[in-house]
Amino acid sequence: MAKEMREFQAETKQLLDLMVHSIYTNREIFLRELISNASDAIDKLRFESLTNRELLEGKEDFEIFLVPDKDSHTLTISDNGIGMTYDEVIENVGTIAKSGTKAFLEKLKEEKESTTDKDLIGQFGVGFYSAFMVAEKVTLITRKAGETKAVKWESTGDGSYSIEETEKETRGTSIILTLGEEFYGDKAEEDFTNEYALEALVKKYSDYVRFPIKMNFEVEETPKDDEGKEIEGAEKVKRIEVRTLNSMRPLWTKNKSEIKPEEYTEFYKNLFHEWEDPFEVIHSKAEGTVEYTTMLFLPKRAPYNLYHTDYEPGIQLYSRHVFIMDKCKELLPDYLRFVRGLVDSPDFSLNISRELLQQSRELKLIGKNLEKNVLKTLEKMLKNERERYETFWNEFGKSFKIGVYTAPQDSSKLKDLLLFATSKEGTALTTLKEYIERMPESQNLIYYATGKDAATIERLPQMELLKEKGIEVLYLYDNVDEFAIEALREYGDKKFHSVSRGDLNLDDVESQEVKKETETIAKDNEDLIKAVKENLEGKIADVKISNRLKSSAVCLVSGDNGISLSMEQVFAEANNPMFKASRILEINPHHEVFSRLQSLHNGEQNDTFKDYCEMLYAQALLIEGLLPEDPIGFANKIAKLMADK
């Protein structure tokens, strides 16, 4: 096959441009990225070779080799891992295979002003391309284990790359970086051809990599005689010595007291290809029915795709320090999908299949303990470090709310960890327990309202009465919130109640009196209410005289059961428009519009009365953020009304 020149995808070009023009000041991390990729490639081969030994081609020792060359100012990173085929090279390093990169660029465009580039890269990481931060040319030569043909890929990072078939004796991948002039030689600030500098970088970033990272060192020695003694006066000779640079000792096997915070950080970044420090580390050991060590990390930031189907949750599994599996989903419940980490247990066998693993009793036991560990840590944080917990909550709270809604069996564990915005002045977020503690004795329900933000909710007609009475209301902004609340049904023995549903059930004396008065008005206006209902037939389920409105003329509420209007909108956005909330139109009997309705009704001005009914309904829809069914008709009616006056 002849050499091909190909263009990078537009997004890749943009990304390379950013890399070359330094979006990240800490350029040395390119080495960590390439070593991580090499280690992943070896893991993949090791795993596949469990069922197909031929892939090893007789060479069973895994290793990563660094070869700096001062003369050609190159640095080569080689591994004897799985390698790539021609098509895989194109897919993995020619196009943007990872949707993350695309999302990264989009976000970069969006948030250019508000966020620093460093923050952004922390969210996404861009692996292989980081090579272009230090190299003016990157050459990748790779042969997939078990294949005969190899591939050579080369690019200067300027928009195109070449790819051709080639020969390669050993399986795996070599990446040759032709270093930019700031990155080699004695005068360079960072010399990536210097063995000692490279050794220090490996120690700093990749010490725990599970495969040996080797390098040739040139040593000068005085020749020795047969007895091993240095020969006096003999001229020194140069010799090449292969050294392993990393300790390979898994961090989690050390005692907690021996580990420095920065060791956890580097380990985390290294193992999970993260660019930011972890938010919290949970490191523990268990001995008993099951034996294991675990190291769990709560990230600082939710990955951009945490709630998309392409996000793969799960933690790593090791048995006696040997890697078995990445992304083991069975160990943590879905609401903890953001947790990164690993479990090392001698109770797992090395080549356990995913199917067997799922049924393993040990796995279930360990999983339960891990979940408890994380929840305990969070409970403690909520109690003792409220601000920190709120930071965590703002990033991952949604995951818990989805958990409450989708896995009711988890809700009892999560309900005390939930936070909500509230109408209470000076309080940004409240727990349900705190809300209940503040409730006056006469209040029996936990009230909540939905809307896109506090300002919108505060102006809802449905809030008027509660505001007047100073009753605290939880504010739900997120689509999932109301679903979670409905799934919880109650907290303690207090039921949740939407301000936009049925009766508000206020049990104080004053409210009881108002209720009676409303009933009398409703009775006196029976015919009018019937007429409004008839005019809006098919659109609403009922018309009621309201006792919750103070200054607004109308509002829509939904029944006590079934979905609410805001849930209906969530369903509609998710292309499920068949779920409909029942609509009850509430009219304020103390509003001038009500008297006008009465006189229109009594005066038998049927057409105008009908127009008024429709306009009232359209207004109520608009307040809920819904479009009137016939916006043009609505606009025309308003225009007519305006011209009449």
Ligand SMILES: Nc1ncnc2c1ncn2[C@@H]1O[C@H](COP(=O)(O)OP(=O)(O)OP(=O)(O)O)[C@@H](O)[C@H]1O
């Ligand atoms: N040394 C290697 N051997 C085999 N495949 C490799 C090697 N380096 C990279 N690849 C392939 O190229 C892909 C892209 O690598 P890249 O570093 O850009 O992203 P990643 O490793 O998938 O993600 P990230 O580093 O951001 O976590 C990898 O997923 C892998 O399939």
